[in-house]
Amino acid sequence: MENPWLTALGMMFLLEGIIPFLFPGRWRGIFDRICRLRDGQIRFLGLGAVVVGFALLWLAPL
Template identity: 45%
Template sequence: MDFGASILAAIALVLIFEGLLPLISPTRWREMFTQLLQLQDGQIRFFGLAVVLLGFFLLIWLI
């Protein structure tokens, strides 16, 4: 599998995982989304940074 195919496979997996909660429990997903809208920009940025760093370190660990 070349690099381009690996990137597409990774994006496909993200889309699958992102779609699971709204598929299984749309009511819970809506509640979580409403709570997310109540967060301040700094809190959302911190969460985004934490997810990016986690993904980065996981990628380094896998390679």
């Protein structure tokens, strides 16, 4: 693929879809627990995901 943004989006969808495809019951339980978290806790998880994503992009060779 020539477009790196399209490649990244495709990889994101691939990785996001693996867990619900393979383990739908477990995924539903995890999603239910996340829905019961407070907004601040969800924001903290989101911030952690952003930091890890930036770190992986920084470490990945271009």
